[in-house]
Amino acid sequence: xxxxxxxxxxxxxxxxxxxxxxxxxxxxxxxxxxxxxxxxxxxxxxxxxxxxxxxxxxxxxxxxxxxxxxxxxxxxxxxxxxxxxxxxxxxxxxxxxxxxxxxxxxxxxxxxxxxxxxxxxxxxxxxxxxxxxxxxxxxxxxxxxxxxxxxxxxxxxxxxxxxxxxxxxxxxxxxxxxxxxxxxxxx
Amino acid sequence: xxxxxxxxxxxxxxxxxxxxxxxxxxxxxxxxxxxxxxxxxxxxxxxxxxxxxxxxxxxxxxxxxxxxxxxxxxxxxxxxxxxxxxxxxxxxxxxxxxxxxxxxxxxxxxxxxxxxxxxxxxxxxxxxxxxxxxxxxxxxxxxxxxxxxxxxxxxxxxxxxxxxxxxxxxxxxxxxxxxxxxxxxxx
Numbered sequence: 613x614x615x616x617x618x619x620x621x622x623x624x625x626x627x628x629x630x631x632x633x634x635x636x637x638x639x640x641x642x643x644x645x646x647x648x649x650x651x652x653x654x655x656x657x658x659x660x661x662x663x664x665x666x667x668x669x670x671x672x673x674x675x676x677x678x679x680x681x682x683x684x685x686x687x688x689x690x691x692x693x694x695x696x697x698x699x700x701x702x703x704x705x706x707x708x709x710x711x712x713x714x715x716x717x718x719x720x721x722x723x724x725x726x727x728x729x730x731x732x733x734x735x736x737x738x739x740x741x742x743x744x745x746x747x748x749x750x751x752x753x754x755x756x757x758x759x760x761x762x763x764x765x766x767x768x769x770x771x772x773x774x775x776x777x778x779x780x781x782x783x784x785x786x787x788x789x790x791x792x793x794x795x796x797x798x799x
Numbered sequence: 800x801x802x803x804x805x806x807x808x809x810x811x812x813x814x815x816x817x818x819x820x821x822x823x824x825x826x827x828x829x830x831x832x833x834x835x836x837x838x839x840x841x842x843x844x845x846x847x848x849x850x851x852x853x854x855x856x857x858x859x860x861x862x863x864x865x866x867x868x869x870x871x872x873x874x875x876x877x878x879x880x881x882x883x884x885x886x887x888x889x890x891x892x893x894x895x896x897x898x899x900x901x902x903x904x905x906x907x908x909x910x911x912x913x914x915x916x917x918x919x920x921x922x923x924x925x926x927x928x929x930x931x932x933x934x935x936x937x938x939x940x941x942x943x944x945x946x947x948x949x950x951x952x953x954x955x956x957x958x959x960x961x962x963x964x965x966x967x968x969x970x971x972x973x974x975x976x977x978x979x980x981x982x983x984x985x986x
Contacts, residue, residue, distance in 0.1 A: 615807035617800035617832075622807075630927070633872060645804075649871050650835045651910060684836050685820060689903035689972040690910060691986065710986075711901065711970060714912075716876035723838060723877060725901075740817070781968060783898060785876040799878065799897075 649721040653693035654681020657731035662747035673759035705732040713782035836908040840880035841868020844918035849934035860946035892919040900969035
């Protein structure tokens with residue numbers, strides 16, 4: 613950012629008094645602009661052993677597959693955000709949402725919250741951000757055409773746990789270094 | 800906000816094309832300013848059956864008790880944020896953090912992530928944002944001098960579950976309406 617949201621003057625990136633991290637500070641009106649991680653909320657819609665995926669109609673990763681997920685909005689709860697994304701991207705109503713995974717993507721300051729849920733009546737159709745939506749068995753998942761590491765990771769863990777018959781909260785950090793190497797730390 | 804962070808021109812609050820929520824849009828350079836919920840990460844530091852609380856040296860709620868918690872920063876993971884807050888507010892090292900509660904505070908667009916963890920060597924002392932820090936048994940918790948509903952709710956559930964011998968993830972929404980009435984929805 614270059615200008616103050618409150619007075620329009622130029623901002624400086626510096627560590628304010630009694631702080632220990634650089635912030636965008638307005639030298640004219642002294643306003644401090646804090647920037648914090650964003651939450652991406654989404655779900656794994658389940659129906660008769662299958663999982664609903666969406667093929668992206670938008671960048672990044674146009675044409676690749678993902679679970680319904682997107683940025684949480686002000687004023688809503690995490691569960692509402694996950695349900696809204698399924699409705700927007702797949703015209704899907706998902707009930708009984710329960711938190712399944714929480715991953716911190718430290719290189720882009722995002723926290724993914726993915727919920728398991730039941731796809732009502734197995735019904736879905738593409739929303740404006742999806743080229744197509746489809747229910748997949750584990751064997752049918754298009755692993756080589758997945759859009760995001762965090763979603764692939766969540767689905768891998770989901771199917772592993774489903775085979776073991778016992779679901780538990782998945783926690784981890786995913787980082788991509790400047791050379792593009794991805795590391796995953798599981799808790 | 801009043802001014803564009805990119806070009807310093809005035810912003811307008813309106814619904815952009817292909818969107819359904821009002822955003823601060825710059826009519827000069829077309830930049831859209833998205834605003835999203837913030838994560839507050841913290842922990843319940845456990846030591847020999849006691850829990851560490853901090854008495855606040857800052858507003859809001861100066862002088863009242865809370866668990867160590869604060870805004871997650873860009874570039875860190877949720878677990879790192881929870882551990883950092885314990886170190887900053889109570890000079891406390893907390894190990895083996897495991898997610899215990901996730902509450903959405905819809906009226907202020909915050910998501911609280913509270914982790915259970917072991918207070919290393921039972922050691923703590925006030926950081927700059929704390930007047931005092933102290934280990935409390937359940938009977939000693941100063942319930943009427945607690946700073947935040949979400950923290951009280953987390954502690955109530957924690958002690959209930961501890962008596963039952965079985966901890967599980969606590970999920971809920973907390974809302975305060977314009978008249979000040981607080982409602983809690985548990986999942």
